[in-house]
Amino acid sequence: MANCKTDIGDLELAEIIRVLPNLVKKIERQGELFEHNMDAAGIRNNVDSFKDGLPMCRRRSVILTNNEVIQRECRKRDAKAADLVVAAEKRVEKAAKKVQTAAVKAAKVAAKAAKVAADVARAAAGANVANAVVRFEDIANYEVFEEGMVEMEDMEEIEEEEDEEDEKEEEKE
Numbered sequence: 001m002a003n004c005k006t007d008i009g010d011l012e013l014a015e016i017i018r019v020l021p022n023l024v025k026k027i028e029r030q031g032e033l034f035e036h037n038m039d040a041a042g043i044r045n046n047v048d049s050f051k052d053g054l055p056m057c058r059r060r061s062v063i064l065t066n067n068e069v070i071q072r073e074c075r076k077r078d079a080k081a082a083d084l085v086v087a088a089e090k091r092v093e094k095a096a097k098k099v100q101t102a103a104v105k106a107a108k109v110a111a112k113a114a115k116v117a118a119d120v121a122r123a124a125a126g127a128n129v130a131n132a133v134v135r136f137e138d139i140a141n142y143e144v145f146e147e148g149m150v151e152m153e154d155m156e157e158i159e160e161e162e163d164e165e166d167e168k169e170e171e172k173e
Contacts, residue, residue: 031066
């Protein structure tokens with residue numbers, strides 16, 4: 001007990017020596033002594049820490065070559081790897097949802113762009129037809145061409161007439 005840093009009284013030391021054979025059987029069977037084994041044996045913990053959760057090198061007592069310890073550590077490693085796989089799958093699903101959302105938005109934008117392009121094409125086709133209309137000088141003022149076009153000089157006169165008609169209607173009211 002020369003390496004022990006905790007003061008242990010004679011009675012406590014006698015109790016540890018008395019329960020030692022039972023602890024030896026447990027460590028042979030499970031490869032490690034856990035906190036609950038020490039508590040059940042009446043050996044006090046001088047530090048408030050959960051030693052079972054510490055890395056192997058900092059635990060109270062572990063037989064590293066014990067088959068039970070090796071299997072337990074392999075199960076822990078496998079569980080941690082499974083958790084990492086699940087987390088990675090969740091990240092992939094989240095990224096896939098973002099990609100799908102972006103694809104839907106892109107499709108909507110593309111549909112709008114196609115509609116605008118079609119509208120522009122129709123307007124351009126209409127403008128070409130309107131430009132192709134032959135204008136004769138003998139056409140009366142204010143006459144509307146087939147494609148709904150009116151000469152610019154005549155538009156001002158038409159607007160003035162419409163304004164006069166609106167004023168007359170307002171006066172009647």
